[in-house]
Amino acid sequence: MNIPQKTLVDGLITQVDHLIPCNDPFEVISPGAIAIHHGLIADVGPAQELEKRYEGKEMWPLPGHIVLPGLVNTHVHAAMSLFRGLADDLPLDRWLHERIFPAESRHVAPEFVFLGTLLSCAEMLLGGTTCFCDGYFFEEAAAQAAALCGIRAVLGQGVLDFPTPDVPDPSAVADRVYTFLEEFPRRSSRLHPSLFCHAPYTCRPETLQWAKKLCMERDMLFQIHVSETRWEEEEIRSRYGMSPVRHLERLGVLDDKTLCVHAVWVDENDIRVLAEKRARVSHNVESNLKLASGIAPIPAMLEAGITVGLGTDGCASNNDLDLFSEMSLTARLHKAATGNPTVCAARPVLLMATRMGAEAIGLGAVTGSLEKGKRADLVAVDISQAHGTPLYDPVSHLVYAARSSDVRHVWVDGIPVVRDGLLCTIDLPAVLNEARAAGKAVAQGLLPR
Numbered sequence: 001m002n003i004p005q006k007t008l009v010d011g012l013i014t015q016v017d018h019l020i021p022c023n024d025p026f027e028v029i030s031p032g033a034i035a036i037h038h039g040l041i042a043d044v045g046p047a048q049e050l051e052k053r054y055e056g057k058e059m060w061p062l063p064g065h066i067v068l069p070g071l072v073n074t075h076v077h078a079a080m081s082l083f084r085g086l087a088d089d090l091p092l093d094r095w096l097h098e099r100i101f102p103a104e105s106r107h108v109a110p111e112f113v114f115l116g117t118l119l120s121c122a123e124m125l126l127g128g129t130t131c132f133c134d135g136y137f138f139e140e141a142a143a144q145a146a147a148l149c150g151i152r153a154v155l156g157q158g159v160l161d162f163p164t165p166d167v168p169d170p171s172a173v174a175d176r177v178y179t180f181l182e183e184f185p186r187r188s189s190r191l192h193p194s195l196f197c198h199a200p201y202t203c204r205p206e207t208l209q210w211a212k213k214l215c216m217e218r219d220m221l222f223q224i225h226v227s228e229t230r231w232e233e234e235e236i237r238s239r240y241g242m243s244p245v246r247h248l249e250r251l252g253v254l255d256d257k258t259l260c261v262h263a264v265w266v267d268e269n270d271i272r273v274l275a276e277k278r279a280r281v282s283h284n285v286e287s288n289l290k291l292a293s294g295i296a297p298i299p300a301m302l303e304a305g306i307t308v309g310l311g312t313d314g315c316a317s318n319n320d321l322d323l324f325s326e327m328s329l330t331a332r333l334h335k336a337a338t339g340n341p342t343v344c345a346a347r348p349v350l351l352m353a354t355r356m357g358a359e360a361i362g363l364g365a366v367t368g369s370l371e372k373g374k375r376a377d378l379v380a381v382d383i384s385q386a387h388g389t390p391l392y393d394p395v396s397h398l399v400y401a402a403r404s405s406d407v408r409h410v411w412v413d414g415i416p417v418v419r420d421g422l423l424c425t426i427d428l429p430a431v432l433n434e435a436r437a438a439g440k441a442v443a444q445g446l447l448p449r
């Protein structure tokens with residue numbers, strides 16, 4: 001009798017209680033397994049079948065776990081983790097003008113961005129986020145930090161028509177963008193350059209069109225905060241006679257490679273425009289609530305077929321980078337806001353944090369679901385805790401009961417970056433010490449003289 005030969009692969013994760021690939025149609029495989037080879041997902045399926053077919057050079061039996069795609073954070077200002085808790089319980093204008101802008105002008109430099117991004121990448125990886133979309137200043141320093149941590153990222157250089165830490169003279173913003181693109185690390189396939197135009201009220205129409213054209217020429221994601229506050233909506237209407245979304249449409253900057261962050265103050269017409277243009281939306285529920293910006297009409301956007309991902313925004317307005325709590329709040333808040341307990345159900349919310357999030361930032365072919373040929377970005381969540389017992393529906397469990405501290409193992413490109421809850425890629429205690437020292441410097445700078 002012939003014994004069928006097993007295929008040798010780099011790694012086989014098996015005996016997983018529930019494997020949730022976030023594929024279409026949506027499956028849950030219990031118990032499941034996943035074969036990894038050359039950084040890619042070689043196969044996904046029932047544990048029994050894959051154990052017959054594959055031998056892993058490394059075997060990872062994971063009973064007592066759910067395995068899912070690595071989470072995708074579609075909107076971060078990673079370096080702002082060094083401003084965590086610096087300015088709480090303030091109105092947006094005072095938050096920005098009295099606290100954040102002065103702190104940024106005093107402290108933000110390449111070393112600050114590098115350290116803050118290291119800290120954020122550590123927090124994200126430990127909490128199950130394997131990919132993030134960033135927008136800030138000195139963004140090539142953020143790219144260097146992301147490369148060290150082994151995380152996947154889209155890194156957007158900030159573009160404003162106002163003085164910023166890296167462009168004190170706004171007329172030099174184009175030079176800054178070209179320097180960023182030249183200095184961007186090209187060797188890592190995990191990192192993608194992007195441009196982040198701050199908002200329709202801080203960027204002139206010509207600047208937005210110039211940046212979008214450059215993004216189109218170089219196949220980059222164009223990011224922008226849009227309709228975050230009622231003030232912005234009214235300001236853009238008074239300047240241009242139309243809503244921020246209409247304004248962007250008229251300038252020709254909305255398409256499927258444009259990420260509209262927030263989209264809180266949008267009406268039915270705006271939603272129709274976003275859907276027609278296939279523009280993507282990043283929903284940042286905790287930041288919107290903390291700054292009292294409002295509640296984005298996410299159920300209506302999903303109904304219109306818009307691709308919506310979840311984001312945390314920067315740590316100064318959140319104050320963490322935890323996508324488990326974003327999922328939990330997204331699923332709960334929109335039920336209360338609409339009076340309908342069936343909206344933002346666990347499955348669509350999990351998809352927003354994974355596959356839809358990856359699509360929203362232009363990486364839908366690369367990550368966001370566990371499917372053959374995609375990069376092996378995945379997370380194992382411990383379900384043996386008291387708050388996870390018993391377990392009837394693993395998807396509901398992830399959205400309503402699981403915590404980021406339940407994340408035990410994380411892989412990016414098939415490489416273990418978190419094992420047994422410990423970060424493998426950087427010296428976390430050293431980064432935390434440096435971050436504490438940076439925090440002290442920020443606090444001293446803000447003390448009244």
Ligand SMILES: [Zn+2]
Pocket residue numbers: 075076077225261313314
């Ligand atoms: Zn933001």
